[in-house]
Amino acid sequence: MRQIPARYASSGNAMSGGMGSVIVCRDAILERPVAIKFISSAAHKRRMDDEVAALLKLRSKHVVQVYDVLAADPDEIGIVQEFIDGQDLFQSHVVPTAADAYYKQLWQIASGIADIHELGVIHRDIKPNNMKTDPEGVIKIFDFGLARDDGASAKTKSFVGTRGFAAPELYKSPFSFTKAVDTYAFGATALYLATGSLPNGMMKQPPEVSPKGYFGLLALNIGDEIARLLNSCLSGNPTKRPSMRDVRNALARHILFDRHRALVVYQGKASVLDAKNRAVSLSFGDIGKIAIRYDGLSFVVDGVSGEVQINNLLVTAGSPLPGACVVALGGSHRRSVERRFITFDISHPEIVL
Structure with missing residues (x-):
């Protein structure tokens, strides 16, 4: 006993x-x-x-x-x-009717997988059956029975996985696998959560890859960036799948649409960029000029002329600004008295589930 x-x-x-x-x-x-x-x-x-x-x-x-x-x-x-009581996401799932609720579901799952991957670990059995929602509404991933560390030893001679959620490369024997198998399974999970089922092609062994993708056809009004990102998760080529950190961050930007805030300080004067004040233009004589715009998702360089560097790197129009940086007006070859500096700092509000 x-x-x-x-x-x-x-x-x-x-x-x-x-x-x-x-x-x-x-x-x-x-x-x-x-x-x-x-x-x-x-x-x-x-x-x-x-x-x-x-x-x-x-x-x-x-x-x-x-x-x-x-x-x-x-x-x-x-x-x-x-211990999390109740049904898993496969048993309890209700197809979402609003994109925001759908984004929050996916962001939680992507966050968990990203945390797993940051430790160099591959879950290898990501699917709705291995996720539950706790009493506070937090989705948690469990059942690491198939987990393997990422690296040269991440190989197997026999298929172990779940049809519909297993990446195409898992059907080859022998094969090496990477974190991209979890990314594919995340994409399949995202499609299941949006529709309540998986296309027949994805249920084949190995699965068929849709050349046009599935997410642009959803009834949910999801953004083009998110649709493209989720479609890329289901790429037949593992190297073309995004990292789960990038997926998590993209979803967070959309969840927090028009809620970001940036503090810009130049020559002792502070200004704020947000949904009410979306643009600022700063210059130092004819040496350098930069225009920064907030589009609701990120802060981007709207225009640049002369000598402008961000964190000592050249910048071009359309480039996103990192979370915290220093913008220099005047190249690094100049003396300090011939340069001016702008500090730029983004504060990210917390995602409320």
């Missing part, structure tokens, strides 16, 4: 999966519900070790947290993790 520490009192609820079982318990010391996942098959022990190693490194609002590791017996290991 399986033995667990006395601090964990079983609630009597148990679940099973392809790689093990999960017991819902009450942590008597910290007074919180937890889920203890066990794998008893020695054949799956390496996968469980991968899952534990990945989750112990993660501190993300959008990924379940691991609290403890148990060695139940020589052939079994268990992890004590955050």
